Amino acid sequence: MSTPAFTRAQRAFTRAEPDARRLSLIEACARVLAQGGAASVSVRAIALEAGVSPGLVGHYFAGIDALVAETYGHVEAQVSEAIGAALDAAGPEPRARLDAYVTASFAPPVASGELLATWIAFWSLARSRPEIARQHDEQYARFRGSLEALLAACGLAPAELRHAAIAITALVDGLWLELCLSPHAFSAAEACEIARAALDRLISTSR
Amino acid sequence: MSTPAFTRAQRAFTRAEPDARRLSLIEACARVLAQGGAASVSVRAIALEAGVSPGLVGHYFAGIDALVAETYGHVEAQVSEAIGAALDAAGPEPRARLDAYVTASFAPPVASGELLATWIAFWSLARSRPEIARQHDEQYARFRGSLEALLAACGLAPAELRHAAIAITALVDGLWLELCLSPHAFSAAEACEIARAALDRLISTSR
DNA sequence: ACACTTGTTATACGATCGTCCAACAAGCGA
DNA sequence: TCGCTTGTTGGACGATCGTATAACAAGTGT
Numbered sequence: 001m002s003t004p005a006f007t008r009a010q011r012a013f014t015r016a017e018p019d020a021r022r023l024s025l026i027e028a029c030a031r032v033l034a035q036g037g038a039a040s041v042s043v044r045a046i047a048l049e050a051g052v053s054p055g056l057v058g059h060y061f062a063g064i065d066a067l068v069a070e071t072y073g074h075v076e077a078q079v080s081e082a083i084g085a086a087l088d089a090a091g092p093e094p095r096a097r098l099d100a101y102v103t104a105s106f107a108p109p110v111a112s113g114e115l116l117a118t119w120i121a122f123w124s125l126a127r128s129r130p131e132i133a134r135q136h137d138e139q140y141a142r143f144r145g146s147l148e149a150l151l152a153a154c155g156l157a158p159a160e161l162r163h164a165a166i167a168i169t170a171l172v173d174g175l176w177l178e179l180c181l182s183p184h185a186f187s188a189a190e191a192c193e194i195a196r197a198a199l200d201r202l203i204s205t206s207r
Numbered sequence: 208m209s210t211p212a213f214t215r216a217q218r219a220f221t222r223a224e225p226d227a228r229r230l231s232l233i234e235a236c237a238r239v240l241a242q243g244g245a246a247s248v249s250v251r252a253i254a255l256e257a258g259v260s261p262g263l264v265g266h267y268f269a270g271i272d273a274l275v276a277e278t279y280g281h282v283e284a285q286v287s288e289a290i291g292a293a294l295d296a297a298g299p300e301p302r303a304r305l306d307a308y309v310t311a312s313f314a315p316p317v318a319s320g321e322l323l324a325t326w327i328a329f330w331s332l333a334r335s336r337p338e339i340a341r342q343h344d345e346q347y348a349r350f351r352g353s354l355e356a357l358l359a360a361c362g363l364a365p366a367e368l369r370h371a372a373i374a375i376t377a378l379v380d381g382l383w384l385e386l387c388l389s390p391h392a393f394s395a396a397e398a399c400e401i402a403r404a405a406l407d408r409l410i411s412t413s414r
Numbered sequence: 415a416c417a418c419t420t421g422t423t424a425t426a427c428g429a430t431c432g433t434c435c436a437a438c439a440a441g442c443g444a
Numbered sequence: 445t446c447g448c449t450t451g452t453t454g455g456a457c458g459a460t461c462g463t464a465t466a467a468c469a470a471g472t473g474t
Contacts, residue, residue: 013438013439014452015450036335038245039331042432054455055435055453057432058432123388127244127327128244136389137389144392163397163401163404166382166393167401167404170377170380170382171374174377174384177377177384178347197370197374198378222421222470222471250461262464262465265462265463265464266421271463418474419470420470422467422469423467423469424465424468425465425466426464427463427465428461429460429461429462434456434457437453437454439453441450441451442448444445
């Protein structure tokens with residue numbers, strides 16, 4: 001059953017550009033994370049997914065934790081880009097941009113079980129790895145800042161901006177979490193409707 | 208370095224009531240889960256925490272997953288009891304009960320990093336174990352039902368009850384998650400204020 | 415007092431984990 | 445053309461995992 005002597009012929013030795021190889025390992029890690037969650041992440045699984053030898057992971061990353069930390073930044077950037085693209089497609093009207101943010105948050109690829117599995121894995125790592133917790137804090141603060149600017153453009157009073165942004169972020173995150181975790185409880189359309197109604201109340205009350 | 212021949216004398220052989228032993232194992236599992244997250248849960252760690260031999264875990268539970276599933280139900284019951292006690296202490300006034308629910312959600316022991324670690328572990332298990340996902344769905348539906356009754360007592364129109372309950376649950380869960388995950392972003396008092404303001408808007412709009 | 419049941423212990427076993435490392439392949443400057 | 449650098453491989457190593465099991469201790473009924 002073991003491979004014959006001419007082992008080397010069975011897998012092509014391909015030397016990749018270092019940055020491309022790093023990226024392919026990060027993307028393989030993201031796929032493993034999305035499919036099996038944090039419990040299934042291992043050096044061997046990632047190397048198999050990327051089609052390389054297990055030893056190569058240690059050559060590019062200090063350890064499995066460093067690879068997961070970099071994967072967190074990569075996936076986070078992808079989600080930010082997807083939401084940013086939806087905002088840009090909505091035009092310059094502030095309220096239309098808020099609606100686009102809501103719609104994009106409850107539609108693939110942002111709302112999906114795979115992304116939830118990835119995020120859960122990161123949350124569980126954030127509790128034991130301070131640099132991942134710091135990454136999360138920075139991303140949260142950055143997003144809340146842009147949401148505050150959007151709410152200000154909708155006419156909200158400056159004194160209410162901070163709490164309003166925290167409320168909208170928490171509401172959308174809570175709906176997103178429950179939508180991914182148990183899709184049968186309510187639909188994405190309902191989540192959109194709920195979030196838009198909350199935005200209506202928030203904006204009309206302040207004006 | 209190895210233990211001498213009279214090994215048996217070093218640990219007391221204590222036979223416990225079967226139900227009490229089961230409960231002590233469940234509580235030990237909850238402590239391990241709270242401290243180290245899902246990654247640190249193992250038969251040996253739980254047995255060490257409970258002060259028993261590793262083999263005893265297999266004697267009471269079909270496997271490590273069955274123990275974790277039962278631990279989920281146990282912790283969930285504890286949280287429900289804590290919130291229920293806060294509601295009862297608030298008296299019969301519906302709006303006061305809503306405020307008590309908000310206050311209890313953002314104060315220990317409900318809002319704590321240990322409970323977040325436990326919950327994250329359960330979420331990650333729910334994706335691969337259908338019975339845990341079902342447990343979560345049932346608990347979510349049950350809680351949303353009682354929240355709907357409370358909102359109806361506050362004067363909300365029946366047609367708005369479902370969406371209102373989903374919205375409040377998502378808002379509180381989102382605030383709770385962020386509060387546990389990064390306590391520096393905002394305070395528990397701010398979370399209370401934000402949730403109460405959302406309740407005010409929701410109730411005053413409907414009347 | 416003595417078999418018998420059963421909770422409990424300690425250990426063995428195979429699988430898998432992260433890390434490490436010597437050997438090898440390909441490109442490249444001299 | 446040839447040594448040299450470096451990406452890459454495959455396996456070794458010790459640790460830890462979940463599970464299974466034989467031996468043992470404490471009640472328990474007779």
